[in-house]
Amino acid sequence: MTPTPRTEAVLHDTANDFRALGAAVKQDLNNLREEARTRIDGCTHKVVQDANQNLDRLRNFAQENPLRALAYAALGGVFVGLYMRR
Structure with a gap:
């Protein structure tokens, strides 16, 4: 059974629609x-x-504030040390 010309045209149009859709995506x-x-x-x-x-x-x-910065760094080190011990 061979496809009719109308079926071929519809299949061809559908394939073109899918190509266009693929390009758009x-x-x-x-x-x-x-x-x-x-x-x-x-x-x-x-x-x-x-x-x-x-x-x-x-x-x-x-x-x-070098002394204050040093104190904050030391305090941060203590907290990190305590956290890492757990």
Whole structure:
């Protein structure tokens, strides 16, 4: 049994529809990937910038208050030591 010309045309149109759908999905995925990459890069830049600012503040505090910074570091060491013993 051979397909009729109408059946062949419908199958051909369906195959073309699936190709177009596949291309559209591929484009949408590429767009989503680029958007995610842009957002992640922006978040990464902000985190690095905030970390550098906090590090600068910590350095300034340690330079302006060396004994107090040393006391905080020692206290932090005690807490970490107690935590690690458990």
